[in-house]
Amino acid sequence: MNEKKYEILVAEDDADIVELMVLYLENSNYKVLTASDGVEALEVLKDNNIDLAIVDIMMPRMNGYELIKKIRETSNIPIIIVSAKNSDSDKILGLDLGADDYVVKPFNTLELVSRVNSNLRRFYDFNESKSSEAEILRVGELELDTDNLILKKNDINIELTPTEYKILSLLMKKPGRVFTKVQIYENVKGEYFESDDNTIMVHISKIREKIEEDSHNPKYIKTVRGLGYKIENIQ
Known part of the structure; x- marks a missing residue:
């Protein structure tokens, strides 16, 4: 995977955490650029060809939420939030703004590197294959190009x-099939960790808010209690 030396941006104001991330990421053959606040991070993004961003939330000058919003105005690179903020509302906000993954501090550095690997692999494999596999998926009133x-x-x-696109695409390709949270996560992001359980629930909730008339009584994406999720086979 690392024949191309991917460039990783670490936007974090804690010097000790930055040093640890840089050590492990460089040992995994990544080029790492750092920024101690959101404003500096935007400058790094402007001047370099960044492949993935690791973003802390609580930074000076421009916080991580604002930084993610700015990144998403021009780029769809994978974004991993690494933050001490661990409430569901914090995760929902970060993922809703466009982050792809959320890791709570303190974290296992090897797990973080694994998440970087998975997000990059999924992102580039997806972009390379999507044109050759292009199709229109239809379920009820939904049409996914x-x-x-x-x-x-x-x-x-x-x-x-x-x-959200990847999750909905997975479900719409096989209407009626039940996918567990682990299957969804591994199809969309890669290796699954126990801490990811709520992440899929958050993504499903946000998709429902966008496609359902009543997200609390969904017509399309159903929860199969004890198993996972499916999209109804609606003609």
């Missing part, structure tokens, strides 16, 4: 984050 990454409901465009 897998070539142009456009979701429509009754001919009205619905914006999705990259991760």
Whole structure:
């Protein structure tokens, strides 16, 4: 995977954490650039060809949430949040703004490197293969163009984050099939960790808010209690 030396941005104001991340990422053959706040991170992004960003939330000058919003205005690179903020509302906000993954401090550095590997692999494999596998997926009023990454409901465009798109695409390719949270995570992101359990729930919740008339009584994405999720086979 690392024949190309991928460039990783670490936006973090804790020097000890930065030093640890740089050590492990460089040992995994990544080129690492660092920034101690959001403003500096934007400068690094502007001047370099960054492949993935690791972003802390609580930074001076510009916090991580604002940085993610700025990145998503021009780029769809994978973004991993690494933060001491561990409430569901913090995770929902970060993922809703467009982050692909959320790691809570203190974290296992080897796990973080594994998440970097998985996010990069999924991102580049997905971009390389999507054109050759282009198709229009239809379920009920939903229409997903897998070539142009456009979701429509009754001919009205619905914006999705990259991760939401991948989850919905997985479900729409096999209507009626139940996917466990582990299967969804591994298909969309790669290796699954126990701490990822709530992450999939958050993504499913956000997708429902965008495609359902009533997200609390969903027509499309159903929860199969004790198993996982499926999208109904609606003609």
